Amino acid sequence: xxxxxxILTKLATRTxxxxxxELQLNIDDKFEISEIDKITYLDISTLISLSNGMSGTVGMxxxxxxxxxxxxxxxxxxxxxxxxxxxxxxxxxxxxNITLGNILKELDVVKRGMTxxxxxxxxxxxxxxxxxxxxxTMLLCIIKSNDQTVMLSYFV
Amino acid sequence: xxxxxxxxxxxxxxxxxxxxxxxxxxxxxxxxxxxxxGIEAYKxxxxxxxxxxITMPPDxxxxxxxxxxxxxxxxxxxxxIIMVTSHGEQDKVIxxxxxxxxxxxxxxxxxxxxxxxxxxxxS
Numbered sequence: 623x624x625x626x627x628x629i630l631t632k633l634a635t636r637t638x639x640x641x642x643x644e645l646q647l648n649i650d651d652k653f654e655i656s657e658i659d660k661i662t663y664l665d666i667s668t669l670i671s672l673s674n675g676m677s678g679t680v681g682m683x684x685x686x687x688x689x690x691x692x693x694x695x696x697x698x699x700x701x702x703x704x705x706x707x708x709x710x711x712x713x714x715x716x717x718x719n720i721t722l723g724n725i726l727k728e729l730d731v732v733k734r735g736m737t738x739x740x741x742x743x744x745x746x747x748x749x750x751x752x753x754x755x756x757x758x759t760m761l762l763c764i765i766k767s768n769d770q771t772v773m774l775s776y777f778v
Numbered sequence: 779x780x781x782x783x784x785x786x787x788x789x790x791x792x793x794x795x796x797x798x799x800x801x802x803x804x805x806x807x808x809x810x811x812x813x814x815x816g817i818e819a820y821k822x823x824x825x826x827x828x829x830x831x832i833t834m835p836p837d838x839x840x841x842x843x844x845x846x847x848x849x850x851x852x853x854x855x856x857x858x859i860i861m862v863t864s865h866g867e868q869d870k871v872i873x874x875x876x877x878x879x880x881x882x883x884x885x886x887x888x889x890x891x892x893x894x895x896x897x898x899x900x901s
Contacts, residue, residue: 626826712788
């Protein structure tokens, strides 16, 4: 498995366990990774850049509805609607930050002694599209959760 | 019960930590969104304990939570600081502990673990 597929595979696996165990959300166990030329993201999307041992950008994108459910699962105790809406985009960023952080040490490149630095998350609102660079790589992983979609992506 | 300062650049993390701490009966004495804000809030509020995120954006030459630990300990060598970190940040945790942080908790946070770590610091 190449490093691009490896990071997305491990991130998808960790995302599934995170949704089930930490957010108490239903999510499919199955996922597929495909090479694409263009990504059209959903309502809330977060990107984190990788540097040092691995380069590229990892992304997570969800609908507003799923983002709200993720906040309800994440926050300890009760939460009102205003707080829910205020925190939903940041929670997508935090989810990717946590799950990506969790899997870094499992990557072959890190096991070989290299380090991978991750940027602070950059979050986008509304649907935006990103096209693959010439000679670049762009991978997409789709996971279904509560009739909604979690999109994980990697591009370089 | 303790007066606690919560430092994290993510508002949702601060909200979550505050809800957990308040459910345990602690008082939130202040909060900060960068390491620099954490140092300034510490000087202002003099909390019993600080929860400190490790990775935060730079602010006034304080680059992350590790720099903030050093800044707080310069002001108060007896400060009790708990680092909040992800699994992939072991190297940074070691640096933070060497800098003087007392303990750490892993994200995703569990209220039971937070209670245990704070209990040890207060005892």
